Amino acid sequence: MTTEYSGTGDPARSLALLWRTRERASRKGRPDLSVDRIVRAAIEVADADGLAALSMRRVAERLGVGTMSLYTYVPGKGELLDVMLDTVYGETARPDDVPGDWRGRLEHVARETWALYLRHPWLLQVATTRPPLGPNVLARYEYELRAVDGIGLTDLEMDAVVTLVSGYVHGAVRSAVEAAQAATRTGMTEEQWWQAHAPYLEKALDPRRYPLAARVGAAAGQEYQAAADPARAFEFGLARILDGIEVLVAGRPGAAAPTGDG
Incomplete structure (x- = not known):
């Protein structure tokens, strides 16, 4: 699986794109082209064919323009990837209006992240240890922290909790994405695969040798x-x-029992 890294573009240019502080007017009579259109087309390419298929040429083809015309707006693939990430992170709904307590809000964050990966499986191919510092990335971090603000955690523990939940979803969703991709590429659903293999597995899995399995x-x-x-x-x-987080919170002085359904 192809792995790309966020934060590999020129920092000044990436930040200018992320915050749209220096978007230039189009050249050669192309008023229909913009950073937003280029980024949306790039996301569509990655959604359809994976990150390995993403290139400035493919994006240009999707937009019906020459490849060089993209460089008027986006310096290169590294900067483009940063803006793609920030853009899709903006799709996640915020948990501020979720009824209940911190547990319900964190659960909402996790489910929104799960759904985001399913919509954009290429996210699993991007290492974000150096995240793009765009408006949607920062807003998302802010509302994730608000989910656990005021429940007795230190600032570092708040950061650790949202990192824990995010990391869990990242690992858990991979198998769901792979199962969906396997069904698409093989033309066989998981149930069909199981029905085809189950009889042979029953013969191979000797209960005397592998009783628990x-x-x-x-x-x-x-x-x-x-x-x-x-x-x-x-x-x-x-x-x-x-x-586990509830146990941590419950051990703090003055902690209140969770009010949500959990």
Whole structure:
């Protein structure tokens, strides 16, 4: 799988694009071209064909313009990727109006992030240890922190909690994305794959040699009609993550019991 890195473009140019502080007028009679149109086309290319297919040439083809005309607005692929990331991060709904307590708000953040990865699977191919410092990235961090503000955590613990939830979703959603891609590329659903392989697995999985694998695997396969159920695993893991944070919060002086459904 192709891995790209955010923050590889020129810092000044990336920040100018992210905050739209220096968007130049189009040249050679192309008033229809803009940073926003270029970024949207790039996202469409990545959504359809993955990050490996993304290039300035492919984006230009999608827009029906010459490749060189893009450089009037976007210096290169590194800067373009930063703006793509910031743009899709702006799609996540904010948890401010979610009824309930911090747990409900954090759960909302996790579900929005899960859905974002499913809409844009190429996000899994971008390493964001050096995140683009755009308006949507910063706004998202702000409202994630607001989800746990005032519940007794230190500033560093607040940062650690939102990082924990984000990292969990990033890992959990990968199997869901891979399952969807496998179905598309093979033309076989998970249930069809399981039905085709289950009889052979039953013969190979000797319960005398693998008693636990045979018993638990049979129960899971019967329930999921697949080798795994990424959505169910996500729900289980998210609940356990929130349970752990709840224990941390409950141990703080003056902590109140959660009021949401959890």
